Amino acid sequence: MPAPCKFEQSLLRNDEQEIVRDTHHPAIGDITRDRLDSLRLRLRDLHDKERTFARQRQREAKGRAESRGGSFSGTAEHAIQRKQVFVAAIKRINKELKRLRKFEARRELGEAARRALALRRALQFHRPQNDPSPHEGMRSIANRRRNMKLPPSKVGRVSQANKRAQARRDVHRGTN
Numbered sequence: 001m002p003a004p005c006k007f008e009q010s011l012l013r014n015d016e017q018e019i020v021r022d023t024h025h026p027a028i029g030d031i032t033r034d035r036l037d038s039l040r041l042r043l044r045d046l047h048d049k050e051r052t053f054a055r056q057r058q059r060e061a062k063g064r065a066e067s068r069g070g071s072f073s074g075t076a077e078h079a080i081q082r083k084q085v086f087v088a089a090i091k092r093i094n095k096e097l098k099r100l101r102k103f104e105a106r107r108e109l110g111e112a113a114r115r116a117l118a119l120r121r122a123l124q125f126h127r128p129q130n131d132p133s134p135h136e137g138m139r140s141i142a143n144r145r146r147n148m149k150l151p152p153s154k155v156g157r158v159s160q161a162n163k164r165a166q167a168r169r170d171v172h173r174g175t176n
Helices: 005-011 014-021 031-060 076-124 157-174
Strands: none
Touching: 005 014, 005 031, 014 031, 014 076, 031 076
């Protein structure tokens, strides 16, 4: 569940608050794409740093690691909450970048469709020039049927063979 803005502000330092504040609704719509990319990189760095701190604090709490440095205050839970704030900000930036990409793609598609329609209309109303010139008349269309060359001696051979076979059967039936 997303954290309220006041809760986020209570977790973050001043410089981090400014970065996260730019990722909320009214301000994120006014930011350019380059600025969104740089914000995303900065937030990823902050997220990675907090993840490292949280893991270190968890290892210290379990007794698996020595404490390193005295500058980091708070518990592992505090670092995890800060990390979640940065994750939510990164998600907001990613959504905004996705929205911008969709908008640009939709605009490019519309422009391409308008260009295609203009080209089609230009071709549709083009009339060929009517030059009076002699033609050779109608062209013959080739016959698509197979042209079979069959010698005349082969014509009717199957029906003649059937006739002879039937005659042989009749002769054998009569003598039996």
